[in-house]
Amino acid sequence: MHKVTLIKGDGIGPSIMDAAVSVIDASGVEIEWEEQHAGLAAQEQFNTPLPDQTLESIHRTRLVFKGPLTTQLGEGFRSINVAMRQEFDLYSNIRPAKSWNGIDSRYHDIDIVVIRENTEGLYAGLEHYIGIKKNIAESIAVITREGTERIIEFAFEYAKKNQRRKVTVAHKANILKFSQGLFLKIAREIAPRYPEIECDERIIDATCMHLVMDPHQFDVIVTTNMFGDILSDLTSGLVGGLGMVPGANIGHDAALFEAVHGSAPDIAGQNIANPVAVLLGGVMMLRHVGEDQAANRITHAVEQIIDEGKYVTPDLNPASRTGTDEMARAIIGAMD
């Protein structure tokens, strides 16, 4: 029996999380869900976006399955996603984007994994105004040797373990010579330790253009925090959109699984959000704890439902009237 802290989140969160949990429970794996709160929902209920009991639960279970959390724009509390990644030192964010037969996207056979440094860079939270008029603001990008070494090593180890052929280091060391320069320098030190894996270096802007023009040349991409955040939305767009791409946040002592997408306020409450991205986050969690059989059952069922194209949410088929809950029931029905 695995104990997992369950945070349903904001916006479309409760609906996609209920759907995903119903599928995971039907897969035969035994999980004791410990429901906790965070984000806007927690702010409203407990007057804090990250209650102590949520943190205590994660310290106990070390395993989190989380829906998206809303962060207000330019005001309000700091991102709770960023806060949790820092609190539990979840330094590695794995975001795999893979093509699906049943999805008619711009490209086929895409299989790109973005590995994003998850605790420092421009998201370190070091921001301030200069002067009382607040007409000047500064955000400091923190890049450390320790933080960079562990994410570059993680990317190469991931590539090795998963029979990947190439790691692309995406950076902006031509302009940000100190912070991005340090990231690239350390990548160049570590890459020769993995002679079996090709190391490719690319400036981030060119990386974006190449991803759109010819994505097949990419395999694993490792990059700093904000670049990874942006690139993984781009790679989601290559394989059917944000409704299809999961993310794992991995540290030495804890791991948190979610979707790449946010709380999607534009479609919240309509029962039309695609539950697959977060469900695939759940599949990554099952593999993380060695439940490969359940993970395979769910993956095959999702593949079947997407191939058939009948019980899929409108983001995948605009003519469809299938709801979030109905798609989950179809996936459960397709499990062998």
Ligand code: NAD
């Ligand atoms: P978003 O990812 O929520 O939505 C972007 C677009 O994708 C929207 O049009 C939305 O309808 C669509 N979309 C997203 N998920 C979908 C799904 N499962 N099925 C179908 N369509 C889907 O990004 P946003 O609107 O820029 O951000 C909304 C909020 O989410 C913000 O407060 C942001 O801070 C937060 N956010 C949270 C996380 C997280 O919790 N990990 C990640 C990204 C954004």
